[in-house]
Amino acid sequence: MLHHKVFGTGQPLVILHGLFGMLDNWKTLARQWAENYQVILVDLPNHGRSPHVDEFSYAGMADAVVELIEHLELPPVYLMGHSMGGKAAMQLALDRNDLVAKLIVVDMAPRQYRRGHDDVFSALQAFDPAEVSDRKEAARLMAAYVSDPGIQLFLLKNLARNPAGGYQWRMNLPVITAQYENLIGPVGNFGDSFTGPALFLRGGRSGYVRDEDLDYIHDLFPAATLATVEGAGHWVHAERPEELSSLVTNFLAT
Template structure:
Protein backbone atom coordinates (compact mmCIF):
# COMPACT_ATOMS: atom_id res chain seq x y z
CA UNK A 1 0.00 0.00 0.00
CA UNK A 2 1.31 3.46 -0.92
CA UNK A 3 0.92 5.62 2.16
CA UNK A 4 -0.15 9.23 2.51
CA UNK A 5 2.70 11.47 3.60
CA UNK A 6 3.81 14.98 4.44
CA UNK A 7 7.25 15.89 3.09
CA UNK A 8 9.58 18.74 4.00
CA UNK A 9 13.23 19.63 3.56
CA UNK A 10 16.09 18.36 1.42
CA UNK A 11 19.00 16.04 1.99
CA UNK A 12 19.37 12.52 3.31
CA UNK A 13 15.92 10.96 3.82
CA UNK A 14 14.42 10.50 7.28
CA UNK A 15 11.08 8.76 7.85
CA UNK A 16 8.86 9.42 10.89
CA UNK A 17 6.22 6.85 11.90
CA UNK A 18 3.43 7.66 14.36
CA UNK A 19 1.89 5.41 16.99
CA UNK A 20 -1.56 3.85 17.33
CA UNK A 21 -4.40 6.39 16.85
CA UNK A 22 -1.85 8.91 15.53
CA UNK A 23 -1.17 10.48 12.16
CA UNK A 24 1.47 12.42 10.25
CA UNK A 25 0.28 15.60 11.95
CA UNK A 26 1.61 14.40 15.30
CA UNK A 27 5.15 15.14 14.13
CA UNK A 28 4.64 18.77 13.00
CA UNK A 29 7.17 20.57 15.20
CA UNK A 30 9.69 17.70 15.09
CA UNK A 31 9.46 17.50 11.29
CA UNK A 32 9.97 21.26 10.99
CA UNK A 33 13.13 21.13 13.11
CA UNK A 34 14.64 18.06 11.44
CA UNK A 35 13.79 19.22 7.91
CA UNK A 36 16.37 22.00 8.28
CA UNK A 37 19.04 19.43 7.37
CA UNK A 38 17.15 16.44 5.96
CA UNK A 39 14.38 15.34 3.63
CA UNK A 40 11.78 14.36 6.23
CA UNK A 41 8.92 12.11 5.18
CA UNK A 42 6.10 11.71 7.71
CA UNK A 43 3.73 8.86 6.87
CA UNK A 44 0.15 7.95 7.79
CA UNK A 45 0.27 4.22 8.49
CA UNK A 46 -2.54 2.06 7.11
CA UNK A 47 -5.95 2.58 8.76
CA UNK A 48 -4.74 5.97 10.01
CA UNK A 49 -5.09 9.49 8.66
CA UNK A 50 -5.49 9.69 4.89
CA UNK A 51 -3.87 6.35 4.07
CA UNK A 52 -5.92 3.39 2.89
CA UNK A 53 -7.93 0.94 4.97
CA UNK A 54 -7.14 -2.75 5.11
CA UNK A 55 -8.11 -5.62 7.43
CA UNK A 56 -4.48 -6.73 7.73
CA UNK A 57 -2.50 -4.82 10.36
CA UNK A 58 0.33 -7.24 11.06
CA UNK A 59 3.75 -5.68 11.33
CA UNK A 60 5.14 -7.37 8.21
CA UNK A 61 2.36 -5.81 6.11
CA UNK A 62 2.75 -2.37 7.68
CA UNK A 63 6.52 -2.50 7.20
CA UNK A 64 6.05 -3.43 3.55
CA UNK A 65 3.79 -0.37 3.11
CA UNK A 66 6.66 1.82 4.31
CA UNK A 67 9.19 0.08 2.06
CA UNK A 68 6.91 0.39 -0.98
CA UNK A 69 6.28 4.07 -0.30
CA UNK A 70 9.97 4.91 0.19
CA UNK A 71 11.06 3.05 -2.91
CA UNK A 72 8.39 4.77 -5.01
CA UNK A 73 9.71 8.14 -3.80
CA UNK A 74 13.36 7.28 -4.34
CA UNK A 75 13.92 7.71 -0.60
CA UNK A 76 15.53 4.38 0.27
CA UNK A 77 17.66 3.73 2.18
CA UNK A 78 16.46 6.12 4.87
CA UNK A 79 16.92 6.75 8.54
CA UNK A 80 13.71 5.53 10.17
CA UNK A 81 12.27 6.86 13.43
CA UNK A 82 9.13 5.30 14.88
CA UNK A 83 7.18 5.92 18.07
CA UNK A 84 5.15 3.25 19.88
CA UNK A 85 3.30 1.17 17.24
CA UNK A 86 5.32 3.07 14.64
CA UNK A 87 8.45 1.95 16.46
CA UNK A 88 7.35 -1.66 16.04
CA UNK A 89 6.73 -1.01 12.34
CA UNK A 90 10.21 0.52 12.10
CA UNK A 91 11.77 -2.51 13.82
CA UNK A 92 9.86 -4.88 11.52
CA UNK A 93 11.07 -2.91 8.50
CA UNK A 94 14.70 -3.11 9.67
CA UNK A 95 14.40 -6.86 10.25
CA UNK A 96 12.60 -7.70 7.00
CA UNK A 97 14.03 -5.08 4.61
CA UNK A 98 17.38 -4.08 6.14
CA UNK A 99 18.63 -2.46 2.93
CA UNK A 100 15.81 0.09 3.19
CA UNK A 101 16.91 1.24 6.67
CA UNK A 102 20.10 3.28 6.93
CA UNK A 103 19.75 3.60 10.72
CA UNK A 104 16.92 3.20 13.21
CA UNK A 105 15.46 5.18 16.11
CA UNK A 106 12.86 3.42 18.27
CA UNK A 107 10.90 5.69 20.61
CA UNK A 108 9.45 4.16 23.77
CA UNK A 109 8.49 0.67 22.63
CA UNK A 110 10.06 -2.79 22.76
CA UNK A 111 9.66 -5.79 20.42
CA UNK A 112 7.45 -7.58 22.94
CA UNK A 113 3.75 -8.20 23.60
CA UNK A 114 1.98 -5.59 25.73
CA UNK A 115 -1.22 -5.99 27.79
CA UNK A 116 -4.56 -5.16 26.11
CA UNK A 117 -4.80 -1.79 27.85
CA UNK A 118 -5.92 0.23 24.82
CA UNK A 119 -8.80 -1.89 23.58
CA UNK A 120 -11.22 0.13 25.70
CA UNK A 121 -10.16 3.26 23.79
CA UNK A 122 -11.14 1.68 20.49
CA UNK A 123 -14.48 0.52 21.87
CA UNK A 124 -15.21 3.96 23.30
CA UNK A 125 -14.48 5.66 19.98
CA UNK A 126 -16.66 3.17 18.14
CA UNK A 127 -19.48 3.86 20.60
CA UNK A 128 -19.56 7.63 19.95
CA UNK A 129 -22.82 8.37 18.13
CA UNK A 130 -21.77 10.32 15.03
CA UNK A 131 -25.01 12.28 14.76
CA UNK A 132 -25.07 15.41 12.58
CA UNK A 133 -25.22 17.80 15.56
CA UNK A 134 -22.33 16.16 17.45
CA UNK A 135 -19.85 18.64 18.90
CA UNK A 136 -16.29 18.06 20.04
CA UNK A 137 -17.44 18.68 23.61
CA UNK A 138 -20.11 15.98 23.21
CA UNK A 139 -17.54 13.53 21.88
CA UNK A 140 -15.14 14.36 24.70
CA UNK A 141 -17.88 13.67 27.25
CA UNK A 142 -18.72 10.38 25.55
CA UNK A 143 -15.10 9.22 25.88
CA UNK A 144 -14.59 10.41 29.45
CA UNK A 145 -15.54 7.23 31.30
CA UNK A 146 -13.26 4.95 29.24
CA UNK A 147 -10.51 7.57 28.81
CA UNK A 148 -10.33 9.65 32.01
CA UNK A 149 -7.13 11.51 31.05
CA UNK A 150 -8.07 14.75 29.28
CA UNK A 151 -4.81 14.84 27.33
CA UNK A 152 -5.35 11.38 25.88
CA UNK A 153 -8.94 12.24 24.94
CA UNK A 154 -7.67 15.33 23.15
CA UNK A 155 -5.14 13.18 21.27
CA UNK A 156 -7.83 10.68 20.22
CA UNK A 157 -10.23 13.44 19.20
CA UNK A 158 -7.67 14.84 16.75
CA UNK A 159 -8.95 12.02 14.54
CA UNK A 160 -12.58 13.22 14.62
CA UNK A 161 -13.41 15.42 11.64
CA UNK A 162 -16.42 17.71 11.35
CA UNK A 163 -17.77 19.10 8.12
CA UNK A 164 -19.68 18.17 5.03
CA UNK A 165 -21.30 14.77 5.43
CA UNK A 166 -21.29 14.98 9.21
CA UNK A 167 -18.67 13.96 11.77
CA UNK A 168 -16.40 11.02 10.90
CA UNK A 169 -13.30 9.31 12.26
CA UNK A 170 -10.10 9.53 10.23
CA UNK A 171 -9.27 6.04 11.47
CA UNK A 172 -10.21 2.56 10.32
CA UNK A 173 -11.70 1.80 13.71
CA UNK A 174 -13.25 -1.52 12.72
CA UNK A 175 -9.96 -2.71 11.25
CA UNK A 176 -7.98 -1.49 14.27
CA UNK A 177 -10.41 -3.11 16.73
CA UNK A 178 -10.13 -6.48 15.00
CA UNK A 179 -6.33 -6.24 14.83
CA UNK A 180 -5.62 -5.21 18.42
CA UNK A 181 -4.19 -8.62 19.45
CA UNK A 182 -1.73 -8.38 16.55
CA UNK A 183 -0.88 -4.73 17.27
CA UNK A 184 -0.20 -5.51 20.93
CA UNK A 185 2.24 -8.27 20.01
CA UNK A 186 5.41 -8.52 17.96
CA UNK A 187 6.13 -11.49 15.69
CA UNK A 188 9.25 -13.57 15.39
CA UNK A 189 11.31 -12.47 12.40
CA UNK A 190 14.32 -14.47 11.17
CA UNK A 191 17.70 -12.83 11.48
CA UNK A 192 18.61 -9.52 13.05
CA UNK A 193 19.43 -5.97 12.00
CA UNK A 194 23.14 -5.14 12.16
CA UNK A 195 22.84 -1.39 11.53
CA UNK A 196 22.95 1.44 14.02
CA UNK A 197 20.00 1.66 16.42
CA UNK A 198 19.03 4.18 19.10
CA UNK A 199 16.34 3.11 21.57
CA UNK A 200 14.77 5.99 23.52
CA UNK A 201 12.71 5.51 26.67
CA UNK A 202 10.62 8.11 28.44
CA UNK A 203 11.86 8.63 31.99
CA UNK A 204 8.31 8.37 33.35
CA UNK A 205 7.19 5.61 30.99
CA UNK A 206 7.04 1.89 31.70
CA UNK A 207 7.02 0.80 28.06
CA UNK A 208 10.74 -0.04 27.92
CA UNK A 209 11.97 -1.93 30.96
CA UNK A 210 15.48 -3.17 31.80
CA UNK A 211 14.19 -6.71 31.23
CA UNK A 212 13.52 -5.79 27.58
CA UNK A 213 17.13 -4.85 26.82
CA UNK A 214 18.26 -8.44 26.25
CA UNK A 215 15.45 -9.03 23.76
CA UNK A 216 16.26 -5.78 21.95
CA UNK A 217 19.97 -6.58 21.73
CA UNK A 218 19.22 -10.06 20.39
CA UNK A 219 17.50 -8.47 17.38
CA UNK A 220 19.55 -5.26 17.20
CA UNK A 221 23.07 -6.04 18.46
CA UNK A 222 24.30 -2.46 17.93
CA UNK A 223 21.46 -0.90 19.94
CA UNK A 224 22.27 2.11 22.12
CA UNK A 225 19.89 3.08 24.92
CA UNK A 226 19.03 6.57 26.15
CA UNK A 227 16.32 8.20 28.27
CA UNK A 228 14.31 11.33 27.48
CA UNK A 229 14.19 13.19 30.82
CA UNK A 230 10.84 14.12 32.30
CA UNK A 231 8.86 12.42 29.53
CA UNK A 232 6.21 9.75 29.64
CA UNK A 233 5.24 7.57 26.70
CA UNK A 234 4.73 10.47 24.24
CA UNK A 235 8.42 11.36 24.42
CA UNK A 236 8.55 13.69 21.41
CA UNK A 237 5.47 15.64 22.53
CA UNK A 238 6.18 15.80 26.27
CA UNK A 239 9.83 16.87 25.99
CA UNK A 240 10.58 17.77 22.36
CA UNK A 241 13.85 19.51 23.19
CA UNK A 242 15.11 16.58 25.25
CA UNK A 243 14.01 14.21 22.50
CA UNK A 244 15.78 16.18 19.78
CA UNK A 245 18.92 16.54 21.90
CA UNK A 246 19.29 12.77 21.69
CA UNK A 247 18.02 12.18 18.14
CA UNK A 248 19.90 14.90 16.26
CA UNK A 249 23.44 13.81 17.24
CA UNK A 250 22.59 10.19 16.45
CA UNK A 251 21.31 11.14 12.99
CA UNK A 252 24.36 13.34 12.34
CA UNK A 253 26.97 10.73 13.23
CA UNK A 254 28.81 9.20 10.30
Protein backbone atom coordinates in the same frame (compact mmCIF):
# COMPACT_ATOMS: atom_id res chain seq x y z
CA MET B 1 -0.02 4.53 -1.53
CA LEU B 2 0.36 5.82 2.01
CA HIS B 3 -0.50 9.46 2.60
CA HIS B 4 2.65 11.41 3.47
CA LYS B 5 4.15 14.89 3.71
CA VAL B 6 7.69 15.94 2.88
CA PHE B 7 9.66 18.70 4.60
CA GLY B 8 13.15 19.94 3.68
CA THR B 9 15.94 18.35 1.65
CA GLY B 10 18.89 16.09 2.33
CA GLN B 11 19.26 12.59 3.75
CA PRO B 12 15.71 11.22 4.19
CA LEU B 13 14.27 10.73 7.67
CA VAL B 14 11.02 8.73 7.63
CA ILE B 15 8.81 9.02 10.74
CA LEU B 16 6.01 6.60 11.69
CA HIS B 17 3.39 7.57 14.28
CA GLY B 18 1.78 5.43 16.98
CA LEU B 19 -1.61 3.78 17.44
CA PHE B 20 -4.59 6.15 16.93
CA GLY B 21 -2.12 8.80 15.72
CA MET B 22 -1.34 10.43 12.40
CA LEU B 23 1.54 12.20 10.73
CA ASP B 24 0.46 15.60 12.11
CA ASN B 25 1.55 14.44 15.60
CA TRP B 26 5.18 14.91 14.47
CA LYS B 27 4.86 18.06 12.39
CA THR B 28 6.54 20.45 14.86
CA LEU B 29 9.64 18.28 15.26
CA ALA B 30 9.66 17.51 11.53
CA ARG B 31 10.01 21.19 10.71
CA GLN B 32 13.02 21.43 13.05
CA TRP B 33 14.76 18.40 11.55
CA ALA B 34 13.92 19.61 8.04
CA GLU B 35 16.67 22.23 8.44
CA ASN B 36 19.15 19.37 7.90
CA TYR B 37 17.19 16.43 6.49
CA GLN B 38 14.40 15.56 4.11
CA VAL B 39 11.73 14.55 6.61
CA ILE B 40 8.91 12.31 5.37
CA LEU B 41 5.95 12.02 7.73
CA VAL B 42 3.70 9.04 7.02
CA ASP B 43 0.12 8.08 7.87
CA LEU B 44 0.26 4.33 8.49
CA PRO B 45 -2.47 2.09 7.01
CA ASN B 46 -5.90 2.49 8.64
CA HIS B 47 -4.80 5.83 10.12
CA GLY B 48 -5.02 9.47 9.08
CA ARG B 49 -5.58 9.89 5.36
CA SER B 50 -3.97 6.61 4.31
CA PRO B 51 -5.99 3.76 2.77
CA HIS B 52 -8.16 1.53 4.91
CA VAL B 53 -7.14 -2.12 4.55
CA ASP B 54 -8.60 -5.37 5.87
CA GLU B 55 -5.33 -6.96 7.03
CA PHE B 56 -3.59 -5.05 9.79
CA SER B 57 -0.21 -6.38 10.90
CA TYR B 58 3.35 -5.18 11.27
CA ALA B 59 4.37 -7.12 8.18
CA GLY B 60 1.65 -5.30 6.23
CA MET B 61 2.64 -1.91 7.64
CA ALA B 62 6.30 -2.52 6.81
CA ASP B 63 5.43 -3.56 3.26
CA ALA B 64 3.34 -0.40 2.78
CA VAL B 65 6.20 1.83 3.95
CA VAL B 66 8.64 -0.08 1.71
CA GLU B 67 6.32 0.64 -1.22
CA LEU B 68 6.40 4.36 -0.36
CA ILE B 69 10.21 4.43 0.02
CA GLU B 70 10.62 2.74 -3.34
CA HIS B 71 8.01 4.99 -4.97
CA LEU B 72 9.89 8.07 -3.76
CA GLU B 73 13.17 6.48 -4.98
CA LEU B 74 14.88 7.22 -1.68
CA PRO B 75 18.38 6.08 -0.76
CA PRO B 76 18.70 4.08 2.48
CA VAL B 77 16.70 6.13 4.99
CA TYR B 78 16.91 7.11 8.60
CA LEU B 79 13.80 5.43 9.97
CA MET B 80 12.04 6.42 13.21
CA GLY B 81 8.86 5.14 14.77
CA HIS B 82 6.95 5.73 17.99
CA SER B 83 4.98 2.99 19.79
CA MET B 84 3.09 1.03 17.10
CA GLY B 85 5.15 2.92 14.52
CA GLY B 86 8.26 1.78 16.38
CA LYS B 87 7.31 -1.85 15.88
CA ALA B 88 6.52 -1.19 12.23
CA ALA B 89 9.95 0.45 11.87
CA MET B 90 11.63 -2.52 13.58
CA GLN B 91 9.84 -4.95 11.26
CA LEU B 92 10.88 -2.98 8.18
CA ALA B 93 14.51 -2.81 9.32
CA LEU B 94 14.57 -6.56 9.97
CA ASP B 95 12.89 -7.36 6.63
CA ARG B 96 14.80 -4.89 4.47
CA ASN B 97 18.22 -4.06 5.92
CA ASP B 98 19.14 -2.53 2.57
CA LEU B 99 16.57 0.27 2.90
CA VAL B 100 17.51 1.48 6.41
CA ALA B 101 20.71 3.36 7.23
CA LYS B 102 19.83 4.09 10.88
CA LEU B 103 16.91 3.09 13.09
CA ILE B 104 15.29 5.05 15.93
CA VAL B 105 12.57 3.50 18.08
CA VAL B 106 10.68 5.69 20.55
CA ASP B 107 9.29 3.98 23.66
CA MET B 108 8.67 0.52 22.28
CA ALA B 109 10.33 -2.88 22.58
CA PRO B 110 9.96 -5.77 20.13
CA ARG B 111 8.27 -8.01 22.73
CA GLN B 112 4.70 -9.14 23.33
CA TYR B 113 2.61 -6.66 25.33
CA ARG B 114 -0.52 -7.07 27.40
CA ARG B 115 -3.77 -5.43 26.34
CA GLY B 116 -3.68 -1.81 27.38
CA HIS B 117 -6.17 0.17 25.31
CA ASP B 118 -9.55 -1.23 26.28
CA ASP B 119 -10.56 2.08 27.89
CA VAL B 120 -9.64 3.90 24.67
CA PHE B 121 -11.67 1.51 22.53
CA SER B 122 -14.62 2.01 24.89
CA ALA B 123 -14.25 5.79 24.60
CA LEU B 124 -14.11 5.65 20.80
CA GLN B 125 -17.14 3.38 20.67
CA ALA B 126 -19.14 5.44 23.19
CA PHE B 127 -20.85 7.42 20.43
CA ASP B 128 -21.68 7.39 16.75
CA PRO B 129 -19.54 10.15 15.17
CA ALA B 130 -22.29 10.80 12.62
CA GLU B 131 -24.63 11.85 15.44
CA VAL B 132 -22.47 14.20 17.55
CA SER B 133 -22.90 17.93 17.06
CA ASP B 134 -19.28 18.93 17.75
CA ARG B 135 -16.03 17.84 19.39
CA LYS B 136 -17.13 19.13 22.79
CA GLU B 137 -20.03 16.71 22.81
CA ALA B 138 -17.73 13.89 21.67
CA ALA B 139 -15.27 14.69 24.48
CA ARG B 140 -18.09 14.68 27.03
CA LEU B 141 -19.20 11.23 25.86
CA MET B 142 -15.62 9.96 25.96
CA ALA B 143 -15.02 11.22 29.48
CA ALA B 144 -16.74 8.25 31.12
CA TYR B 145 -13.92 6.05 29.81
CA VAL B 146 -10.97 8.42 29.29
CA SER B 147 -10.88 11.34 31.71
CA ASP B 148 -7.54 12.86 30.65
CA PRO B 149 -8.30 15.92 28.43
CA GLY B 150 -4.97 15.49 26.65
CA ILE B 151 -5.81 11.93 25.58
CA GLN B 152 -9.30 13.05 24.56
CA LEU B 153 -7.79 15.77 22.37
CA PHE B 154 -5.32 13.30 20.84
CA LEU B 155 -8.11 10.86 19.98
CA LEU B 156 -10.46 13.53 18.67
CA LYS B 157 -7.92 14.60 16.05
CA ASN B 158 -9.23 11.52 14.26
CA LEU B 159 -12.71 13.04 14.03
CA ALA B 160 -13.29 14.48 10.56
CA ARG B 161 -16.24 16.21 8.93
CA ASN B 162 -18.34 13.91 6.79
CA PRO B 163 -19.28 15.56 3.48
CA ALA B 164 -22.73 13.99 3.87
CA GLY B 165 -23.15 15.64 7.28
CA GLY B 166 -21.93 15.08 10.80
CA TYR B 167 -18.57 13.50 11.54
CA GLN B 168 -16.69 10.31 10.76
CA TRP B 169 -13.52 8.63 12.01
CA ARG B 170 -10.47 9.02 9.80
CA MET B 171 -9.03 5.80 11.22
CA ASN B 172 -10.43 2.37 10.39
CA LEU B 173 -11.75 1.72 13.89
CA PRO B 174 -13.48 -1.63 13.17
CA VAL B 175 -10.32 -3.24 11.74
CA ILE B 176 -8.05 -1.75 14.42
CA THR B 177 -10.40 -3.08 17.09
CA ALA B 178 -10.71 -6.55 15.53
CA GLN B 179 -6.97 -6.98 14.91
CA TYR B 180 -5.62 -5.32 18.05
CA GLU B 181 -3.97 -8.59 19.12
CA ASN B 182 -1.63 -8.26 16.12
CA LEU B 183 -0.51 -4.87 17.41
CA ILE B 184 0.46 -6.05 20.89
CA GLY B 185 2.30 -9.06 19.50
CA PRO B 186 6.09 -9.30 19.05
CA VAL B 187 8.14 -8.55 15.96
CA GLY B 188 11.13 -10.45 14.73
CA ASN B 189 11.94 -14.14 14.55
CA PHE B 190 14.92 -16.23 15.63
CA GLY B 191 17.81 -15.39 13.35
CA ASP B 192 16.48 -12.00 12.24
CA SER B 193 18.75 -9.01 12.78
CA PHE B 194 19.42 -5.46 11.76
CA THR B 195 23.10 -4.76 12.34
CA GLY B 196 23.07 -1.07 11.52
CA PRO B 197 23.09 1.75 14.09
CA ALA B 198 19.93 1.75 16.23
CA LEU B 199 18.79 4.06 19.02
CA PHE B 200 16.03 3.07 21.41
CA LEU B 201 14.55 5.96 23.38
CA ARG B 202 12.27 5.46 26.37
CA GLY B 203 10.37 7.73 28.71
CA GLY B 204 11.60 7.63 32.27
CA ARG B 205 8.01 7.42 33.57
CA SER B 206 6.91 4.89 30.96
CA GLY B 207 7.00 1.15 31.45
CA TYR B 208 7.00 0.28 27.77
CA VAL B 209 10.74 -0.45 27.57
CA ARG B 210 12.11 -2.29 30.61
CA ASP B 211 15.71 -3.05 31.49
CA GLU B 212 14.96 -6.74 30.96
CA ASP B 213 13.92 -5.99 27.35
CA LEU B 214 17.51 -5.18 26.43
CA ASP B 215 18.56 -8.78 25.80
CA TYR B 216 15.84 -9.29 23.18
CA ILE B 217 16.52 -5.86 21.67
CA HIS B 218 20.20 -6.76 21.28
CA ASP B 219 19.33 -10.16 19.79
CA LEU B 220 17.54 -8.40 16.95
CA PHE B 221 19.51 -5.12 16.90
CA PRO B 222 23.04 -5.93 18.10
CA ALA B 223 24.30 -2.35 17.64
CA ALA B 224 21.41 -0.80 19.58
CA THR B 225 21.90 1.72 22.36
CA LEU B 226 19.25 2.77 24.88
CA ALA B 227 18.65 6.30 26.15
CA THR B 228 16.14 7.40 28.78
CA VAL B 229 14.31 10.74 28.65
CA GLU B 230 13.68 11.52 32.30
CA GLY B 231 10.30 12.96 33.20
CA ALA B 232 8.61 11.68 30.05
CA GLY B 233 5.89 9.09 29.79
CA HIS B 234 4.98 7.14 26.67
CA TRP B 235 4.43 10.24 24.48
CA VAL B 236 8.08 11.31 24.70
CA HIS B 237 7.89 13.58 21.65
CA ALA B 238 4.95 15.52 23.11
CA GLU B 239 6.14 15.68 26.73
CA ARG B 240 9.88 16.29 26.25
CA PRO B 241 10.32 17.41 22.62
CA GLU B 242 13.56 19.32 23.16
CA GLU B 243 15.28 16.39 24.87
CA LEU B 244 14.09 13.95 22.23
CA SER B 245 15.12 16.29 19.42
CA SER B 246 18.61 16.64 20.85
CA LEU B 247 19.10 12.89 21.27
CA VAL B 248 17.86 12.15 17.75
CA THR B 249 19.91 14.94 16.18
CA ASN B 250 23.09 13.78 17.91
CA PHE B 251 22.49 10.17 16.90
CA LEU B 252 21.90 11.04 13.25
CA ALA B 253 24.94 13.32 13.12
CA THR B 254 27.43 10.64 14.28
